[in-house]
Amino acid sequence: MIIAHPTYQDYVLDTYLGWREEGRRCALLTLIATTGGSPRPVGSQMAVCEDGRHVGMITGGCAEAALVHDAIAAIDQGSDYIERYGEGSRFKDITLPCGAGLDIHFAVTLDDDEVRRVASSRAARQPAQMTVGGFVRHYRPAGRIVIVGQGPIVIMLAKLAVMAEMETVIYSPDVMVADRLTNVRTLRDDSDFNADVLDADSALVTLFHDHAFEPLILKAALNSPAFYIGALGSKRAHQARLESLNGHGDVARIHGPVGLDIGAKTPPEIAMSIMAQIIEHWRRK
Known part of the structure; x- marks a missing residue:
């Protein structure tokens, strides 16, 4: 499995707890209400450490520096509060080009x-929630992409998944894949695949040119709650695939040829088209 540690993070609690374990004082900022065209959805969060380190984004980059400054001041004051930024704010020198008004809760007295x-529930792939400033923030498990296949598209897709803060589980018979990625599960035959990795927050993608590995894996996926199933191959190969799987579930769930139709030709382009299609389905859940 590859774990993402990007500069930008949508989920910030693990980083917050890491700072707390260092003995640092921290603030958790939560966007609890908006007016106008907010660049980020309600519930977006930032974690700010007393030394100025921070992760997450609330204003899309417009006012993050000011938020960090105010968060450090809140840490020093030791009390939680709600502040308005943008439209209707008392701060005339902080403007948001989008014209939005943002109500942001600064929490500096959280119970670790x-x-x-919440972090433990999410790590166990269970939904959780936490109330901050009267706002109930829901946390869903991380999206997971289960990639089964061989070749460079596997590597490219895994890297994109990390950037999107999604977990990856990779099965491959390919030595090149194992050399380029960490914790790749060896796939000698289809019996090596464990369908237990497929839950309601998981996507499965098969990336084989030789489709002999596919049937058992796709049957398992069709019997799972996976939110997305995709398979590499031509339209002709996909039609044959659907015919062979007839009677084993709702074969219309299988996206093939996998990925959005953007005219992709190269492995990076194909991986991007697949990632875009997965995100499209993930965000509609």
């Missing part, structure tokens, strides 16, 4: 055990 509870 409560944050750990």
